[in-house]
Each structure stands twice: as structure tokens, then as C-alpha cells.
Amino acid sequence: EAGVTQFPSHSVIEKGQTVTLRCDPISGHDNLYWYRRVMGKEIKFLLHFVKESKQDESGMPNNRFLAERTGGTYSTLKVQPAELEDSGVYFCASSPLLAGGDEQFFGPGTRLTVL
Amino acid sequence: QKEVEQDPGPLSVPEGAIVSLNCTYSNSAFQYFMWYRQYSRKGPELLMYTYSSGNKEDGRFTAQVDKSSKYISLFIRDSQPSDSATYLCASYTSGTYKYIFGTGTRLKVLA
Numbered sequence: 463e464a465g466v467t468q469f470p471s472h473s474v475i476e477k478g479q480t481v482t483l484r485c486d487p488i489s490g491h492d493n494l495y496w497y498r499r500v501m502g503k504e505i506k507f508l509l510h511f512v513k514e515s516k517q518d519e520s521g522m523p524n525n526r527f528l529a530e531r532t533g534g535t536y537s538t539l540k541v542q543p544a545e546l547e548d549s550g551v552y553f554c555a556s557s558p559l560l561a562g563g564d565e566q567f568f569g570p571g572t573r574l575t576v577l
Numbered sequence: 578q579k580e581v582e583q584d585p586g587p588l589s590v591p592e593g594a595i596v597s598l599n600c601t602y603s604n605s606a607f608q609y610f611m612w613y614r615q616y617s618r619k620g621p622e623l624l625m626y627t628y629s630s631g632n633k634e635d636g637r638f639t640a641q642v643d644k645s646s647k648y649i650s651l652f653i654r655d656s657q658p659s660d661s662a663t664y665l666c667a668s669y670t671s672g673t674y675k676y677i678f679g680t681g682t683r684l685k686v687l688a
Contacts, residue, residue: 466620493674504579505621505665505678518675553620557674564674568613568620 464488466569468554474575480542483572487536487556494537495557495566496529497521500550508552511537512559544576580604583666583679592688596653600666600679603647607668607677610642612651615663615681624664625651656686 467486475481487494496508508527509519513534522529526545531537541548551573555566583600590596598612609628613621625640627633633640641650649666663681 495674495676497676504581504680505667505676507675507677510674518673521675555676564609564669565611565623565626566674566676567623570618570620 466554466556466567468552468569468572470572471570472573472575474577475544476577477546478543480540481544481574483539483541483552483554483574485537485539485554485556485569487554488567490558491556491567492534492559493557493564493566494531495555496537496539497553497555497568498550499553499571500547505553508539541574544574546576549574549576578603579679580677581666581668581679584682585680587683587685589685589687590656592656592658592686594656594686596651596656596660596684596686598651598653598664598666598682598684600649601647602649602668602677604668604670604677605644605647606670608671609669610640610649611667611676612638612640612649613665613667614660615665617662621665658686658688661685 469484494511499505507521510517511531528540551571553571555568612625615621630644637654639652665681666679667676
């Protein structure tokens with residue numbers, strides 16, 4: 463079974479540009495999450511989709527970040543315009559829609575560098 | 578104060594040693610506790626997933642949760658050089674699926 467995949471693996475852009483990150487969850491997983499790790503800090507939650515609906519977007523830093531999950535399959539995270547402090551590793555995770563516990567499976571991450 | 582605290586290390590041990598990795602947390606509402614292993618330039622890989630207090634064993638790995646002291650532990654027996662990685666603890670509250678992570682502990686197992 464294929465795991466969570468993310469594209470690109472690495473992106474280098476200049477301040478003010480736009481970048482779109484993509485995540486393909488494990489097939490059949492209705493829950494999809496975005497997290498971010500800024501250098502030297504812990505991994506932090508950004509938002510949670512259940513199918514195509516945003517369940518919790520309390521971790522989104524500001525309105526320069528836009529996440530979508532059309533059709534409840536893959537998701538994109540757009541940063542527009544990018545700022546220096548947006549640099550970090552962006553992880554996507556997915557889990558099946560089950561009652562009780564929620565084991566999240568992470569992708570390899572997209573390393574974003576804003577110059 | 579961070580909700581989940583973890584010593585960043587690095588922690589170096591000889592091959593075959595028993596490794597003890599620990600986290601403390603402050604939110605008494607946390608009910609689920611996870612340990613992830615992350616190799617350099619890779620994503621976190623789920624190692625252990627436990628609910629509430631108690632022990633859980635899987636091969637060489639044992640996870641322990643003590644809710645009374647808000648303490649989470651991961652023990653690795655017969656450590657191997659391939660165990661060298663960053664170990665992340667995480668917790669969350671039932672009803673939210675927002676994982677709260679520690680900063681991770683870098684472990685190096687020397688051959």
C-alpha cells in the first residue's frame with residue numbers, strides 16, 4: 463500500500479512569490495492534516511480536513527495560507543505571498559475515519575525555503 | 578510553557594544498550610500518546626500509539642504512560658545503529674485530532 467506522498471520534496475522561492483504544495487493521502491483515508499516544522503521548533507498543526515471539509519483550521523498562521531481538498535482526495539496548500547518566516551518543512555498526514563483513536567501517517571514533507 | 582516538553586539531546590549510547598526517551602506534558606486532557614521515529618530528511622514514522630495510562634510493548638520497543646505524573650516514556654531494548662534517528666512524542670485530546678508534538682530527541686547508537 464502506498465504511503466502519503468508529497469510534492470515537491472523541496473522548493474526554493476523568493477519572498478513575495480507564490481508556492482503550492484501538494485499532498486496525496488493514503489487511499490481511503492478521509493482525514494487529511496497539514497503540519498509545519500520551522501527550524502529548531504516542534505512540528506505544529508496547521509489544519510484538518512475530513513473529506514473535502516475543513517474540520518479545524520485553528521493552526522493556520524494567517525490568510526496568506528490557503529488549503530483546499532477538492533473531491534476529498536488530494537490536498538493543496540498555497541502560500542501567497544510567501545514571507546521569510548514561512549520557511550520550514552511542511553508535512554501532510556492522513557488517517558482513516560474511525561471512531562475512537564486516530565493514528566496519523568505522515569508523508570516525507572516538503573522543505574520550503576523562502577529567500 | 579509548551580504543552581509537550583522533550584529533551585532535544587543528542588543522546589549517544591553504545592550498541593546493545595537500553596535507551597530511555599522521555600516527555601512530559603501539561604494538558605491533563607490528553608488521552609492519546611504517540612511515539613514517532615524520524616530519520617534525517619524523512620517524514621515521521623509511527624512507532625507506538627497508546628491510549629491513557631499503562632504500558633504497550635512491540636518487539637524491542639515499550640511505551641509507558643503515567644497520567645498521574647504526566648510522563649511519557651519510550652524504552653528501546655538491545656539498541657541498534659539503525660535506531661539512530663530523532664524520536665518525537667505527541668499527544669492529543671479525544672474529540673480533536675490536533676497532534677501536539679515535542680521537539681524530538683536525537684538518538685545516536687554507536688556500533
